Amino acid sequence: MHGLSKSFGRVQAVSDLSFTVEPGSVTGFLGPNGAGKTTTLRMLLGLMQPDSGTATFDGAPYTTLTAPLRTVGAVLETAFHPARSGRNHLRVYCRAAGFPLSRADEVLAQVGLADAGNRRAGGYSLGMRQRLALATALLGDPAVLVLDEPANGLDPEGIQWLRGFLRHLAHDLGRTVLVSSHLLSEVEQTVDRVVIVGAGRLVREGSMDQLRSGADGAGTVLVRSPEAARFADLLRADGTGVTSQDGVLTVTGTTPAEVGRRAFAAGIELHELRSRTSGLEAIYFQLTGGSEQFAAPSPVAQEATR
Amino acid sequence: MIRLVRSEWTKLFTTRVWLGLLLGGCVMVGGFAALLTGFAGNAESGLPPVGTPEFEQVALAQATNATVLFLILGIIGMTQEYRHRTATPTFLTVPRRWKVVVAKLIAYSVAAVPFALVMLAVNVLVVTVYAGARGAAPSLTGDNLEVLATSGLALVIYALIGVGIGALLRNQVGAIVGGLVYLFVVEPVIRSIPATSGAYKWMPGGGLEAMTATFQGPDLLGAWEGGLLLVGYGLLAALLGTLLAVRRDVV
Numbered sequence: 001m002h003g004l005s006k007s008f009g010r011v012q013a014v015s016d017l018s019f020t021v022e023p024g025s026v027t028g029f030l031g032p033n034g035a036g037k038t039t040t041l042r043m044l045l046g047l048m049q050p051d052s053g054t055a056t057f058d059g060a061p062y063t064t065l066t067a068p069l070r071t072v073g074a075v076l077e078t079a080f081h082p083a084r085s086g087r088n089h090l091r092v093y094c095r096a097a098g099f100p101l102s103r104a105d106e107v108l109a110q111v112g113l114a115d116a117g118n119r120r121a122g123g124y125s126l127g128m129r130q131r132l133a134l135a136t137a138l139l140g141d142p143a144v145l146v147l148d149e150p151a152n153g154l155d156p157e158g159i160q161w162l163r164g165f166l167r168h169l170a171h172d173l174g175r176t177v178l179v180s181s182h183l184l185s186e187v188e189q190t191v192d193r194v195v196i197v198g199a200g201r202l203v204r205e206g207s208m209d210q211l212r213s214g215a216d217g218a219g220t221v222l223v224r225s226p227e228a229a230r231f232a233d234l235l236r237a238d239g240t241g242v243t244s245q246d247g248v249l250t251v252t253g254t255t256p257a258e259v260g261r262r263a264f265a266a267g268i269e270l271h272e273l274r275s276r277t278s279g280l281e282a283i284y285f286q287l288t289g290g291s292e293q294f295a296a297p298s299p300v301a302q303e304a305t306r
Numbered sequence: 307m308i309r310l311v312r313s314e315w316t317k318l319f320t321t322r323v324w325l326g327l328l329l330g331g332c333v334m335v336g337g338f339a340a341l342l343t344g345f346a347g348n349a350e351s352g353l354p355p356v357g358t359p360e361f362e363q364v365a366l367a368q369a370t371n372a373t374v375l376f377l378i379l380g381i382i383g384m385t386q387e388y389r390h391r392t393a394t395p396t397f398l399t400v401p402r403r404w405k406v407v408v409a410k411l412i413a414y415s416v417a418a419v420p421f422a423l424v425m426l427a428v429n430v431l432v433v434t435v436y437a438g439a440r441g442a443a444p445s446l447t448g449d450n451l452e453v454l455a456t457s458g459l460a461l462v463i464y465a466l467i468g469v470g471i472g473a474l475l476r477n478q479v480g481a482i483v484g485g486l487v488y489l490f491v492v493e494p495v496i497r498s499i500p501a502t503s504g505a506y507k508w509m510p511g512g513g514l515e516a517m518t519a520t521f522q523g524p525d526l527l528g529a530w531e532g533g534l535l536l537v538g539y540g541l542l543a544a545l546l547g548t549l550l551a552v553r554r555d556v557v
Binding site for chain 1: 392556
């Protein structure tokens, strides 16, 4: 994807977004609601015309692919005619793409819907609809899978299954997977790389390990102690940043282990010792903070304005 | 292309819309044919009596009452993609979107042929039995046969027009309501006002009447010209709809 931009009226949904998805890995496409994830994916798949920029698969735009379903499988939304059975829904696309009709049954089995194939899709649960949409994407056994919020509506068991399925596709079968989500925790255990967007702009692109190390590096430690003043002086003595408030110390640029060791060495009693940054989630919020287009004021802020 | 056409047939026959429209059409055509035969020769109705060539040609053209259902068939065939959002997987499968519209035009024109034959069969059956009971069943020869052929053709063409309108308007309810209002309100008004009735022969309804009407009515084109006019309208709507479908974002 290179220099993608798209606006709807006065709203700039995506601006000058560029990133690359590596083959054989699961890439998480993250951002808060309204960050432009769906718009980006729709431009990638030729369903929307970008105002500027290009999106290609191995150098070819989606609309020029000769066998699109064999190259890219996409789950954008759970779209099907409610009166048509799941199996017939799949057969429609088998016919259109020239696959044998037996593919419909194969992918139904692959996503665990074999028993529900003859039922009207309108009667499916949310989780079953997601599975049917995934089955549609798998029809052509594509090298690339693009999934927009595939975990929406799945129960914990379904999410567990989806995680394993995506990892299996990428790591065992060498497929390229791009999966969008607004929840980092949802994909944290699945993805190898992340692309984080906020307000239509690229915020961060890199491996999960890089993101994690960022989370650990910027440590802020919170300490509660009856001897707070003495401990603060002790820490300040060798240049460690400490702020003190009501017997609670906020120590920056260190780790809970280091602070604990210092307190133990000095024989200072501690009542609480914890990391202020709660790992990845905090980094994610930090990165996307303030970039949410439709951010609701936090309860605290609402309280303050009363 | 043949793959896409077969895909459209799979779409059509895996929901029950076609069955409802077919049965509705049978009831409609049978009902109109029976009413017409029942009131034939009645002085107040102004209908020619059973046994005359005028009666037979009007009675055998009653299948054209189902044009509205064929129009709806075409409209639903196209607009269901947008209504149920299956336009997304459809256009993902076929990124060159004009192919989808062309496949639908072909698929629905072909599928409309057996549907139209059923309508004609109902029409002929009702008229033959009822008019036969009232004295003289029409023969299926000469002008009578020509009326049947053009009626059937008109039905098929209306399905084509429906696909075109659907591609143009996308909104299923809007397209159907708009189509009905046009056929049953706008055109009859234009037809009845002397100042505008001259334009009527160039409109879809005028084209239909030119194909099938055998007596009375305003100035009309010839039968084949009327048919070509109708096909032209269908293709024009489809062409505009295709151009828009290719450009518009699918959301």
